[in-house]
Amino acid sequence: xxxxxxxxxxxxxxxxxxxxKIVGELNESYVKLVKVQGEFVWHxxxxxxxxxxxxxxxxxxxxxxxxxxxxAGQFVIIPRGVEHQPVAAEEVQVLLxxxxxxxxxxxxxxxxxxxxxxx
Amino acid sequence: xxxxxxxxxxxxxxxxxxxxKIVGELNESYVKLVKVQGEFVWHxxxxxxxxxxxxxxxxxxxxxxxxxxxxAGQFVIIPRGVEHQPVAAEEVQVLLxxxxxxxxxxxxxxxxxxxxxxx
Numbered sequence: 001x002x003x004x005x006x007x008x009x010x011x012x013x014x015x016x017x018x019x020x021k022i023v024g025e026l027n028e029s030y031v032k033l034v035k036v037q038g039e040f041v042w043h044x045x046x047x048x049x050x051x052x053x054x055x056x057x058x059x060x061x062x063x064x065x066x067x068x069x070x071x072a073g074q075f076v077i078i079p080r081g082v083e084h085q086p087v088a089a090e091e092v093q094v095l096l097x098x099x100x101x102x103x104x105x106x107x108x109x110x111x112x113x114x115x116x117x118x119x
Numbered sequence: 120x121x122x123x124x125x126x127x128x129x130x131x132x133x134x135x136x137x138x139x140k141i142v143g144e145l146n147e148s149y150v151k152l153v154k155v156q157g158e159f160v161w162h163x164x165x166x167x168x169x170x171x172x173x174x175x176x177x178x179x180x181x182x183x184x185x186x187x188x189x190x191a192g193q194f195v196i197i198p199r200g201v202e203h204q205p206v207a208a209e210e211v212q213v214l215l216x217x218x219x220x221x222x223x224x225x226x227x228x229x230x231x232x233x234x235x236x237x238x
Contacts, residue, residue, distance in 0.1 A: 002182065002201070006193045026168035026196045027148060027218055049145035055192075063121065073174075074125045077145045082121070097216065099146055 007033065007055055011093050013119050018112060020096055020104055021119035032096040032116055034104075040086045043106035050078045050098045057092030061085070126152065126174055130212050132238050137231060139215055139223055140238035151215040151235055159205045162225035169197045169217045176211030180204070 010023050010033055017035045024031035036059070052059060053075035061068045061076060062085040070076050078084050105113045129142050129152055136154045143150035155178070171178060172194040180187045180195060181204040189195050197203050224232045 002187065002195065002197065004187055004189050004193050004195050006190075008192055024170065024194065024196050026170055026198075026216070029146060029148070031170065031194070031196075051143065051145055051150065068121065068123055070123050071125075073127055074123050075143065075150070076121065076123050077143050077150075078121065079145075097145070 005031075007093075007095065010119060011035070011055070017091070018104070019114050020116040022116050023119060025100070029097055029099050030102075030116065032098070033119070034094050034096060035091055036086055036094060037088050037091040041105055041108045041110065041112055042083055042085045043108035044083045045078075045080055045098075045102055045106040047080055048099045048102045049080050050096065050102065052076050052078070052086075053095040053097075055093040055095055057088065057090060059092045059094060060087045060089075062087055124150075126212075126214065129238060130154070130174070136210070137223070138233050139235040141235050142238060144219070148216055148218050149221075149235065151217070152238070153213050153215060154210055155205055155213060156207050156210040160224055160227045160229065160231055161202055161204045162227035163202045164197075164199055164217075164221055164225040166199055167218045167221045168199050169215065169221065171195050171197070171205075172214040172216075174212040174214055176207065176209060178211045178213060179206045179208075181206055 020032035020034040054070045059070045139151035139153040178189045
């Protein structure tokens with residue numbers, strides 16, 4: 001079923017933070033939406049590049065050697081193997097694109113690891 | 120080099136319509152930006168799913184059995200093998216995500232076929 005996906009409408013369907021929701025699939029990747037605030041765990045993805053497109057708010061992605069600040073209307077791609085820590089002072093709405101195999105916490109599996117579901 | 124990409128800034132760098140520009144790569148796919156207006160050719164991609172995220176304006180994607188209307192802040196994924204024709208009454212800014220192998224005209228190679236370059 002081909003359907004038009006409205007980002008704002010989808011973001012209104014959930015309130016949980018750090019729990020990505022799947023809203024589309026293509027070429028063995030998922031499009032996910034996530035709300036984040038505070039500090040996430042440092043992690044990396046061994047075999048997956050990950051795109052963060054900020055829809056609302058300001059996301060900081062800490063790398064080991066510098067911080068990236070990503071505003072609404074901007075994206076960044078974190079290549080496989082690069083350690084990163086997403087951080088947000090206030091709630092941010094982010095669109096993610098990553099292979100279906102990608103875990104939210106990458107190699108840092110623990111209490112913040114969640115399996116994404118469709119919304 | 121990991122860098123933050125600003126969509127509005129990138130869209131300001133070109134004026135050509137129907138000529139996708141590459142602004143990122145991940146997992147054997149490219150993120151492209153394109154400005155479109157008017158009617159494109161009917162085509163399909165045999166082996167590639169294609170995501171259209173509208174950044175500005177209103178894009179219509181005609182399918183054989185119906186039309187999809189995609190506003191700013193909405194996306195649609197056209198699965199491989201599905202014939203489609205993008206149409207826009209006024210200029211639209213679109214973010215595309217598709218495998219690196221994807222030609223803009225899919226199986227309808229002709230005068231409107233262009234090779235995307237980085238911007």
